[in-house]
Amino acid sequence: MELWDLYNADGSKTGNVIERDNSIEEGYYHLAVEVWIVNSNSQILIQKRSKNKKTLPNIWGMTTGCIVSGEESLDGAIREAKEEIGIDISKDEIKIFRSMIHGDTLWDVYLVKKEYDVSNAILQKEEVSDIKWVSTGEIRQLLKEGLFFEYPEIYDLLSDIDNGDLNI
8 A cells, every 4th residue: 555645736735645546635735746857979879658657558658656645755756767777766766747737646857967878777677677878769659649748848858868968
């Protein structure tokens, strides 16, 4: 049983905790993270969701996950990357890009500048079926084909990567 802390719209914990599969009352939110890993060639590490996932099976996207009760956003981002694809990220490598609300979720989007040999990846098979490095153009093509999840901030990030504007 996974427990989530509930937050107000300003990102403050309310002190309330719920089980993952319970509905969230209006005005309350749970916290989730999205991690963009970019290498020195401006390639982005993407992952394909397992075919057994209830939400978005077989769709390419970023490392994402929900923050469990008592966990901080940054620690959760680092944990999710390790659990899902086996990559170690230190706190000094990761920076917040944006925080936003979508539905009943507060999303913290993180950026990491890091090299990673995907042949050493240990994938969490329940979550991830494949990973690969791609260019921003390849992500745009996957988006056109409906094979990549269209995050609300994706075009901003892709433009920033193309323009070399990421401060990571």
